[in-house]
Amino acid sequence: MYFVGRVVALKVGILFLFEDALSGDLKGVLQSFYIHCIGAFQTITTGIYMRFCISWRGGACLLVTLFLVLLESGHAFAHPHAFVETYLTAVFDEKGLAGVRQKWRMDPMLTVTILDFIHENHDGKLDEAEIEALRTKSFSLLSEYDYFTHVQVDGKMQQLQNAMDFDAYLEKGKMVYEFFLPLNIEAGKKFHTAAVASYDVTFYTCLFVCTPGSDGAGIDPLADPQFAANNAPANPGDFDRFKDEVGLDDSQGGISLQGLTDRFIVETTMEEVPSMAYFHGQIIPSAAIIRFKLK
Known part of the structure; x- marks a missing residue:
């Protein structure tokens, strides 16, 4: 360990x-x-x-x-090596889909690693200085990778803005990041369709979108022997191997709603989006689909 x-x-x-x-x-x-x-x-x-x-x-x-x-190094290694449970919330303002709020809950191993860098007093809580250190020296760097978030609006990939309202804390001994990604999609008389997927294109980190209100994915990533192995050659089948070993049900997931939703007709579902395929094209992510228009 x-x-x-x-x-x-x-x-x-x-x-x-x-x-x-x-x-x-x-x-x-x-x-x-x-x-x-x-x-x-x-x-x-x-x-x-x-x-x-x-x-x-x-x-x-x-x-x-x-x-x-x-x-x-003579070769690469099997992925993933970090596991993050993700919760998505679509936030609506008076104009339409303002953005998506995210909550990331990290696996215990990754939590310990991060705390080792910024948590000097080991009191089980993060103070303002430690949260700021996480924001500036860890989280802010993710902007160059769109915070592992990929968004299509009406079939077109979107360039994301910088995240806002970052916070970090410990929940049941696990590191949690919370943040808001602006989208600013104005509603009209016809439906707009936004697809929001969470993934790391290298599959070093497996991000799993959880069902709103659930207690997480309900799996132990260490049930996959390769999760902690440093000598397993990588291959395009890593996702299927990991999913089978840990019993990951990728049919789960969803997105909750927040804000001025009563002004709009909103429909949500989880669907695979083949055009977002990654990791040698072998992984087709499930995205939260948000369809909305004015009432």
Whole structure:
């Protein structure tokens, strides 16, 4: 468990290093490079080395780390290695679909890893300084990946705005992020259809959309032997393997409604969206479908 936690911690730590060490185009290039070889980072097996990398801040440190990874790594590794339960809420204002509020609840291993970086007093609560550290050094970086959120409106992919109202706290010992993603889709006399899906295109992290009001996915990701393995070759069948091993029911899920919904006719469902297929085209995500128009 300690080793696996350190593996995930390395991912978080390198993201911190990107924020502190780099800027401009070089930052973007190296972040993209990092995403494509994330599995390779699991070959660095010691938390001491990770701590050394994080404390030695600077672009040179990152380049040396990437070089050592390429020398040591011979293959990628099975995914996923992080599991996040996601709750979606469609928020309506006087004009239409204002946006989507999200709640992420992370697996215990990822929770411990994140707390190891920002939670110094170990009192089981996050203070304002720790929440701000999460916002600036972790969550804000996700804007470059649209917060693992993919939205189609009337069949067209949308460029998302920056998230708002970020908060973080611990719930039953698990790290929770909450935030709001603006969409600002004005309702008309005809139906608009918005499809909202949560996924990481690399499948390093499995995001599972839970049924509103439920207590989560009801699975233990560690039931998949590869979740904690550092020597399993990746393949396009990783999603099906993970789903079968842990008993993940991807027919679940949904989206709740909030705000001035009485002004509109609103219909919601969960549907697979083939045009959003990812991870070698092998995973077709289930998206929350929101159809709405003026009354």
